[in-house]
Amino acid sequence: MKHLGKQTWVIAEGYIPKYGNGPEPEFTSHETACILNTGDEEANVKITIFFSDKEPVGPYHVKVAPRRTSHLRFNNLEDPEPIPKGTDYSSVIESDVPIVVQHSRLDSRQAENALLTTIAFSQ
Amino acid sequence: MKHLGKQTWVIAEGYIPKYGNGPEPEFTSHETACILNTGDEEANVKITIFFSDKEPVGPYHVKVAPRRTSHLRFNNLEDPEPIPKGTDYSSVIESDVPIVVQHSRLDSRQAENALLTTIAFSQ
Amino acid sequence: MKHLGKQTWVIAEGYIPKYGNGPEPEFTSHETACILNTGDEEANVKITIFFSDKEPVGPYHVKVAPRRTSHLRFNNLEDPEPIPKGTDYSSVIESDVPIVVQHSRLDSRQAENALLTTIAFSQ
Amino acid sequence: MKHLGKQTWVIAEGYIPKYGNGPEPEFTSHETACILNTGDEEANVKITIFFSDKEPVGPYHVKVAPRRTSHLRFNNLEDPEPIPKGTDYSSVIESDVPIVVQHSRLDSRQAENALLTTIAFSQ
Numbered sequence: 001m002k003h004l005g006k007q008t009w010v011i012a013e014g015y016i017p018k019y020g021n022g023p024e025p026e027f028t029s030h031e032t033a034c035i036l037n038t039g040d041e042e043a044n045v046k047i048t049i050f051f052s053d054k055e056p057v058g059p060y061h062v063k064v065a066p067r068r069t070s071h072l073r074f075n076n077l078e079d080p081e082p083i084p085k086g087t088d089y090s091s092v093i094e095s096d097v098p099i100v101v102q103h104s105r106l107d108s109r110q111a112e113n114a115l116l117t118t119i120a121f122s123q
Numbered sequence: 124m125k126h127l128g129k130q131t132w133v134i135a136e137g138y139i140p141k142y143g144n145g146p147e148p149e150f151t152s153h154e155t156a157c158i159l160n161t162g163d164e165e166a167n168v169k170i171t172i173f174f175s176d177k178e179p180v181g182p183y184h185v186k187v188a189p190r191r192t193s194h195l196r197f198n199n200l201e202d203p204e205p206i207p208k209g210t211d212y213s214s215v216i217e218s219d220v221p222i223v224v225q226h227s228r229l230d231s232r233q234a235e236n237a238l239l240t241t242i243a244f245s246q
Numbered sequence: 247m248k249h250l251g252k253q254t255w256v257i258a259e260g261y262i263p264k265y266g267n268g269p270e271p272e273f274t275s276h277e278t279a280c281i282l283n284t285g286d287e288e289a290n291v292k293i294t295i296f297f298s299d300k301e302p303v304g305p306y307h308v309k310v311a312p313r314r315t316s317h318l319r320f321n322n323l324e325d326p327e328p329i330p331k332g333t334d335y336s337s338v339i340e341s342d343v344p345i346v347v348q349h350s351r352l353d354s355r356q357a358e359n360a361l362l363t364t365i366a367f368s369q
Numbered sequence: 370m371k372h373l374g375k376q377t378w379v380i381a382e383g384y385i386p387k388y389g390n391g392p393e394p395e396f397t398s399h400e401t402a403c404i405l406n407t408g409d410e411e412a413n414v415k416i417t418i419f420f421s422d423k424e425p426v427g428p429y430h431v432k433v434a435p436r437r438t439s440h441l442r443f444n445n446l447e448d449p450e451p452i453p454k455g456t457d458y459s460s461v462i463e464s465d466v467p468i469v470v471q472h473s474r475l476d477s478r479q480a481e482n483a484l485l486t487t488i489a490f491s492q
Contacts, residue, residue, distance in 0.1 A: 001171065001179075004133055004215065004246060010373055012403040012438065012471035013486055034135040036173055036213040048370065050405055050438045056370075069135065069173045069213035090405040090438035090469075092373065100213075100244050102135035103486075117136055117226075118241045118364065118487045121469050123373060124294065124302075127256055127338065127369060157258040159296055159336040192258065192296045192336035223336075223367050225258035240259055240349075240362040241487065247417065247425075250379055250461065250492060280381040282419055282459040315381065315419045315459035346459075346490050348381035363382055363472075363485040 001067070003039030005100035006122035013103070013118075014049075014089040016075055031074045033093060033120075034102040037064040043095045049083055050090040057081060064099065093120070124190070126162030128223035129245035136226070136241075137172075137212040139198055154197045156216060156243075157225045160187040166218045172206060173213040180204060187222065216243070247313070249285030251346035252368035259349070259364075260295075260335040262321055277320045279339060279366070280348040283310040289341045295329060296336040303327060310345065339366070370436070372408030374469035375491035382472070382487075383418075383458040385444055400443045402462060402489075403471040406433040412464045418452060419459040426450060433468065462489070 016031050037043040046059035060077045064070045074083050074091070083089060093101050104117035139154050160166040169182035183200045187193045197206050197214070206212060216224050227240035262277050283289040292305035306323045310316045320329050320337070329335060339347050350363035385400050406412040415428035429446045433439045443452050443460070452458060462470050473486035 001215065004131065005244065008373065010405060010407070010469040012405040012469045012488075013401075013440070013473050014403075014438075015440075032136075034137075034211075034213065036133060036135040036215075038133070038173065038215060050407065050436060052438055052440065056436050067173060067179050069137075069175055069211060071136070071138075071175065071211040088403075088438060088440040090403065092370065092405075092407060100133040100135045102241065102244075104136050105486075117228075118471065119135075119244050121374065121471075121488050121491070122244070124338065127254065128367065155259075157260075157334075157336065159256060159258040159338075161256070161296065161338060190296060190302050192260075192298055192334060194259070194261075194298065194334040223256040223258045225364065225367075227259050227362065240351075241364045242258075242367050245367070247461065250377065251490065278382075280383075280457075280459065282379060282381040282461075284379070284419065284461060313419060313425050315383075315421055315457060317382070317384075317421065317457040346379040346381045348487065348490075350382050350485065363474075364487045365381075365490050368490070 001038045003041070003098040005036070005098040007095050007098055009093040009101035009120040009122050011091045011103045011120045014074070014091055016083060016085045018086040031105045033072045033074065033091070034069065034104065035064050035072060036069045036100045037066060037097070039097055040066045041097050042066055043097050043099050045099070046094045047077070048092045050092070052088050124161045126164070126221040128159070128221040130218050130221055132216040132224035132243040132245050134214045134226045134243045137197070137214055138210070139206060139208045141209040154228045156195045156197065156214070157192065157227065158187050158195060159192045159223045160189060160220070162220055163189045164220050165189055166220050166222050168222070169217045170200070171215045173215070175211050247284045249287070249344040251344040253341050253344055255339040255347040255366040255368050257337045257349045257366045260320070260337055262329060262331045264332040277351045279318045279320065279337070280315065280350065281310050281318060282315045282346045283312060283343070285343055286312045287343050288312055289343050289345050291339060291341045291345070293323070294338045296338070298334050370407045372410070372467040374405070374467040376464050376467055378462040378470040378489040378491050380460045380472045380489045383443070383460055384456070385452060385454045387455040400474045402441045402443065402460070403438065403473065404433050404441060405438045405469045406435060406466070408466055409435045410466050411435055412466050412468050414468070415463045416446070417461045419461070421457050
């Protein structure tokens with residue numbers, strides 16, 4: 001299949017809850033960028049994180065193999081530094097080939113989990 | 124009415140929870156692609172499922188009659204093979220006439236159900 | 247302000263839960279199309295409802311005054327006929343001037359309410 | 370990074386719940402416009418609020434610094450006047466440089482919080 005999507009995506013909403021309830025890792029509170037690479041070339045993806053009160057951090061480098069999806073947990077980004085929990089942020093996701101990005105969160109701070117999702121902004 | 128929408132849609136987020144709570148089938152955990160065909164010709168729809176660690180599976184073939192909506196549960200796709208539960212996936216939905224696709228999930232793993240939805244990415 | 251938005255909108259996902267919990271009408275299960283008319287002319291809006299197993303119903307006629315928002319509950323549409331509960335449907339919303347449409351649902355079937363929203367598809 | 374996004378955004382759905390449960394301010398019911406300014410110039414943002422039964426109010430003036438995100442709580446807008454709770458509204462967000470806007474809500478009226486989000490409509 002050809003490379004579907006766009007090369008630049010923006011998720012303006014970002015927040016990793018500080019804690020969670022329920023069996024881990026399934027019910028660990030987390031924030032995810034679901035990245036789909038439909039094409040036959042590897043996607044080299046750069047993620048930059050923006051904050052409300054300090055300079056952006058990044059880029060974080062991620063690869064998505066051809067014809068694969070990566071449900072990337074922001075909780076797991078570590079290089080150059082972990083994203084602090086309980087902090088507002090935004091992310092810009094850039095790829096050298098077209099990809100599709102969808103944003104979701106599982107919030108398990110209270111007994112019952114809450115979910116959100118949206119397609120990211122592309123240009 | 125004329126055929127509204129696009130012929131190619133992408134849902135990057137996909138996950139069928141392994142279990143649920145509450146009366147079935149209303150509260151069975153499920154993931155849905157709501158497909159609307161507003162026009163007067165039948166839509167021949169092909170769905171391809173992408174995974175994080177193996178080659179894509181499909182296409183699954185679905186027909187949506189003229190002037191009809193189909194709230195397609197991914198749980199019910201069986202040919203060429205069922206989608207495994209508790210596994211990250213993405214989907215590409217292609218049609219021979221324009222359609223509109225919206226993604227939603229009911230997650231009933233815990234006592235209270237959680238919902239999410241988003242319009243899919245189109246091009 | 248000028249008329250922002252588009253004249254044709256599609257919400258592929260539609261479902262009015264059969265029942266709810268909590269004080270009414272605030273916690274009555276409901277499905278909403280939030281329609282914003284930013285401009286100085288009244289918007290004459292036509293809504294057509296599509297089903298999975300019968301011909302479309304409508305149009306339902308709604309007016310949105312200049313510089314006003316209407317958070318329209320599908321539960322309240324009555325002419326030509328009420329939308330059945332517990333039934334899958336989709337909607338097409340057409341206006342004679344540009345408007346913006348966002349879809350949301352409060353599902354209060356269980357003790358704790360669940361929410362979803364998405365911007366509708368426009369063309 | 371260059372200025373990503375658009376200069377005009379619309380959130381048709383708006384509603385600040387009247388009350389909440391859980392530790393404040395983390396679990397105070399709130400409605401948020403997450404605004405990202407990726408570029409090197411400050412964004413001067415104007416927000417206009419539309420109602421169902423009276424003339425629009427605004428503009429509210431907000432600045433977003435270069436390379437910063439602002440997770441703006443509508444609850445906190447005060448000049449020219451606070452947004453009433455328990456009332457349907459819509460918002461138009463205009464900026465002198467491109468920005469990206471995502472809408473979200475935490476509804477904590479019941480014991481378990483509910484979440485929603487969507488990318489706003491841009492043009």
